Amino acid sequence: MKSHVKYNLQYFYRPGETMKDDELAQLNRDLRRVASTCFDKLPDYQCLSKGREALRDKAIVLARQPGGPIEAFSSALLLPVDDVGEVLHLGLTCVHPAARGNGLTHQLTSHLLRRMLLGNPLKGLWITNVGCELSSLGNVAINFDEVFPSPYSSSKPSETHLKIADTIDKFFRAPMAIRKEASFCPQTFLFQESVKGTIFQKSEEDKRFHHRNPSINTFYKELMSFENGDEILQIGYVSALTYARYMLRNSEKQVITAALDLLKQRGVLKI
Numbered sequence: 001m002k003s004h005v006k007y008n009l010q011y012f013y014r015p016g017e018t019m020k021d022d023e024l025a026q027l028n029r030d031l032r033r034v035a036s037t038c039f040d041k042l043p044d045y046q047c048l049s050k051g052r053e054a055l056r057d058k059a060i061v062l063a064r065q066p067g068g069p070i071e072a073f074s075s076a077l078l079l080p081v082d083d084v085g086e087v088l089h090l091g092l093t094c095v096h097p098a099a100r101g102n103g104l105t106h107q108l109t110s111h112l113l114r115r116m117l118l119g120n121p122l123k124g125l126w127i128t129n130v131g132c133e134l135s136s137l138g139n140v141a142i143n144f145d146e147v148f149p150s151p152y153s154s155s156k157p158s159e160t161h162l163k164i165a166d167t168i169d170k171f172f173r174a175p176m177a178i179r180k181e182a183s184f185c186p187q188t189f190l191f192q193e194s195v196k197g198t199i200f201q202k203s204e205e206d207k208r209f210h211h212r213n214p215s216i217n218t219f220y221k222e223l224m225s226f227e228n229g230d231e232i233l234q235i236g237y238v239s240a241l242t243y244a245r246y247m248l249r250n251s252e253k254q255v256i257t258a259a260l261d262l263l264k265q266r267g268v269l270k271i
Helices: 021-035 104-118 134-143 159-171 214-221 240-265
Strands: 008-013 058-064 070-081 085-095 125-131 145-148 183-185 190-192 231-238
Touching: 008 104, 021 058, 021 070, 021 085, 058 104, 070 104, 070 159, 085 104, 104 125, 104 240, 125 134, 125 159, 134 214, 134 231, 134 240, 159 231, 231 240
Parallel strands: 085 125
Antiparallel strands: 008 058, 058 070, 070 085, 125 231, 145 231, 183 190, 190 231
């Protein structure tokens, strides 16, 4: 990890409702430029879609080095759920290949959560994630509370989990790129054939998307079929305490990684 690289982070809450036309157009161009380095073909999806409407329901964090262009972003979807409030769907994160290895995914996510929690310092925030990347599913399971499905939590969803899942199933498939033909299982939170035949479908053998913990990979592999293009919906909760644990855990990882890099540079450690 290139921990010496410093980034400026910029936060936007519902920019489609607040920004001027020229500013909004520039933001969209910046987002699409970074995303073009992560996709073979840009999808008409999330914050990458053109127009003001595409950015009305988003919370976005940008990362750039001082004076430089945007090198990474995280775009979350804001979901209104009856009797729950505003739910944060973690959505889309893109990092330019030249900036990878700088811990930007952690920086973007932590900044997004911190800013969102400032609006709910006592109540906390429900979050969602949908996907088939084992690394992403595992990170959500590890870093958030009350996550379902997860190898670390209850085997049954709560009433709040079910309410959020039902709202997503009925009203938010399109903004989450979930095919309307996909079937949803409320017992396992599995969307069957959600991304079948799309750019979001992954191979079970592609280890780039595996989690470092083999038991996490096994847990989620047993729930879904990669060949069928299945995805898992995760629902969890984050509070100020959750956020503090998340920051501590990831800070410890950064310290350990930096120490190992230093030892390798000095020839003390050879791995």
